[in-house]
Amino acid sequence: SQWGEENLQALSIQEGEDVTMNCSYKTYTTVVHWYRQDSGRGPALIILIRSNEREKRSGRLRATLDTSSQSSSLSITAAQCEDTAVYFCATDNRVVGQLTFGRGTRLQVYA
Amino acid sequence: EAAVTQSPRNKVTVTGGNVTLSCRQTNSHNYMYWYRQDTGHGLRLIHYSYGAGNLQIGDVPDGYKATRTTQEDFFLLLELASPSQTSLYFCASSGTTYAEQFFGPGTRLTVL
Numbered sequence: 001s002q003w004g005e006e007n008l009q010a011l012s013i014q015e016g017e018d019v020t021m022n023c024s025y026k027t028y029t030t031v032v033h034w035y036r037q038d039s040g041r042g043p044a045l046i047i048l049i050r051s052n053e054r055e056k057r058s059g060r061l062r063a064t065l066d067t068s069s070q071s072s073s074l075s076i077t078a079a080q081c082e083d084t085a086v087y088f089c090a091t092d093n094r095v096v097g098q099l100t101f102g103r104g105t106r107l108q109v110y111a
Numbered sequence: 112e113a114a115v116t117q118s119p120r121n122k123v124t125v126t127g128g129n130v131t132l133s134c135r136q137t138n139s140h141n142y143m144y145w146y147r148q149d150t151g152h153g154l155r156l157i158h159y160s161y162g163a164g165n166l167q168i169g170d171v172p173d174g175y176k177a178t179r180t181t182q183e184d185f186f187l188l189l190e191l192a193s194p195s196q197t198s199l200y201f202c203a204s205s206g207t208t209y210a211e212q213f214f215g216p217g218t219r220l221t222v223l
Contacts, residue, residue, distance in 0.1 A: 033211070042201050042215055043154070045211040099156070101154040103151065104153050
């Protein structure tokens with residue numbers, strides 16, 4: 001799980017496996033962003049889930065949000081080598097328009 | 112699609128040096144942000160802006176100034192650079208609150 005003082009997590013899986021990354025946050029948020037960062041590039045949004053949604057899907061990606069436990073998850077079904085990246089969650093939980101990012105999960109998918 | 116560009120892409124300076132990082136976005140977004148990214152820390156917000164002439168302090172503002180001269184342009188200034196400011200800097204923009212942020216390609220700064 002990524003947040004607070006936790007170090008960057010690393011996961012290594014084989015192509016075709018499913019993987020879930022977790023994110024917990026400390027205060028109320030109206031939205032959870034999930035970003036993907038490829039090596040040498042800036043982060044890019046892959047899923048945005050709002051507090052009135054429990055689940056959101058985009059292709060092989062599935063995000064969940066549990067506001068009661070202040071946690072979100074990102075799952076990738078049948079991971080491919082091209083899913084190799086660092087994945088960040090971010091929440092709007094303090095100042096309007098300001099995101100707080102988690103420390104990220106480094107996912108390595110090998111053939 | 113929003114476009115955010117940063118310059119320079121790489122910069123090396125010495126301790127005490129003066130550095131300006133530039134960011135331009137071409138999608139007419141109101142919000143612009145400066146982050147630094149260090150291994151193990153994720154992205155940390157330095158400064159952000161709601162519009163031209165506006166400046167807000169982020170989570171790690173010490174040692175940094177910023178200026179938003181137009182809706183398109185946002186600058187990060189390091190007036191007395193220190194080795195602790197060696198990092199990868201990202202600029203981002205967004206159209207509204209809680210909306211997707213579009214990131215630039217980053218500037219790698221090394222302070223010797």
